[in-house]
Amino acid sequence: METVLEVRNLVKDFGGHRALSGVNFVLSRREFLGIIGPNGAGKTTLLNCLLGLITPTKGEIRFFGLELEKHQVYILSRINFASNYVGLPLSLTVFENLVVYGLLYGVSEIKARAERLLKLFGLWEMRNQKTRHLSSGQMMRLCLAKALMNDPEVLLLDEPTAGLDPEIAERVRKLIKAYQREKGLAVIFTSHNLHEMEELSDRVILLNKGQILAEGPPQELCRRFGAKNLEEAFFKALDLWEAENVEG
Numbered sequence: 633m634e635t636v637l638e639v640r641n642l643v644k645d646f647g648g649h650r651a652l653s654g655v656n657f658v659l660s661r662r663e664f665l666g667i668i669g670p671n672g673a674g675k676t677t678l679l680n681c682l683l684g685l686i687t688p689t690k691g692e693i694r695f696f697g698l699e700l701e702k703h704q705v706y707i708l709s710r711i712n713f714a715s716n717y718v719g720l721p722l723s724l725t726v727f728e729n730l731v732v733y734g735l736l737y738g739v740s741e742i743k744a745r746a747e748r749l750l751k752l753f754g755l756w757e758m759r760n761q762k763t764r765h766l767s768s769g770q771m772m773r774l775c776l777a778k779a780l781m782n783d784p785e786v787l788l789l790d791e792p793t794a795g796l797d798p799e800i801a802e803r804v805r806k807l808i809k810a811y812q813r814e815k816g817l818a819v820i821f822t823s824h825n826l827h828e829m830e831e832l833s834d835r836v837i838l839l840n841k842g843q844i845l846a847e848g849p850p851q852e853l854c855r856r857f858g859a860k861n862l863e864e865a866f867f868k869a870l871d872l873w874e875a876e877n878v879e880g
């Protein structure tokens with residue numbers, strides 16, 4: 633499978649604090665990669681490095697074989713990002729929001745693309761409403777539609793279902809997965825919901841204190857840690873790490 637992202641020995645220090653400590657992984661086209669980890673594990677720091685929002689202290693990030701540092705503008709035109717924590721301009725209408733992003737990304741046939749995405753995400757009827765009037769579930773679907781305006785090959789999602797009620801979260805998950813399968817998109821997804829991670833991910837990375845503790849398909853991780861589900865595997869991996877590091 634073709635590699636779309638390669639992360640090698642990534643280190644990020646904030647002053648004296650090491651938030652990422654030699655992180656290595658690759659992402660393949662069509663792959664859905666979940667990143668799980670307790671608060672402060674380094675998930676957001678990793679995504680911020682991948683987006684070029686912060687500069688790593690050490691290490692290498694390559695998208696499509698190109699170094700992020702040297703080809704940031706080109707790479708950013710082929711990837712995108714959505715998060716439940718990043719707001720959209722509230723005074724624009726739903727449709728205007730997508731048109732503005734389409735213009736920023738230099739998308740061709742902007743209005744047709746915005747229409748297709750709004751219909752796909754069940755927002756077409758609301759296209760003329762001001763964004764400020766959207767519910768949190770509708771807002772997240774608009775964020776996803778916005779992130780797909782440039783037809784990205786890699787999509788980074790930071791806790792896209794956080795704060796959504798279970799029914800809306802399920803709808804968002806289904807939309808993401810269906811779109812990912814249809815387009816062969818590579819996705820990196822962070823969440824604290826380990827059940828959704830198990831359901832969605834082809835492979836999971838367990839991050840703790842800036843290090844990868846374990847990595848593999850959810851079922852393989854369950855087998856490796858003798859766990860009945862990913863949640864149990866996650867806690868067993870953390871316990872093992874704590875025990876080894878206290879003893880060591």
Ligand SMILES: Nc1ncnc2c1ncn2[C@@H]1O[C@H](COP(=O)(O)OP(=O)(O)OP(=O)(O)O)[C@@H](O)[C@H]1O
Nearest residue numbers: 646649650651669670671672673674675676677678
């Ligand atoms: N700008 C910053 N300045 C100083 N320290 C930071 C900064 N950003 C993150 N950190 C620290 O780096 C570590 C990793 O933070 P990060 O936000 O990446 O974790 P996370 O896994 O996303 O956590 P959460 O699940 O709570 O969102 C934490 O100890 C955090 O306090």
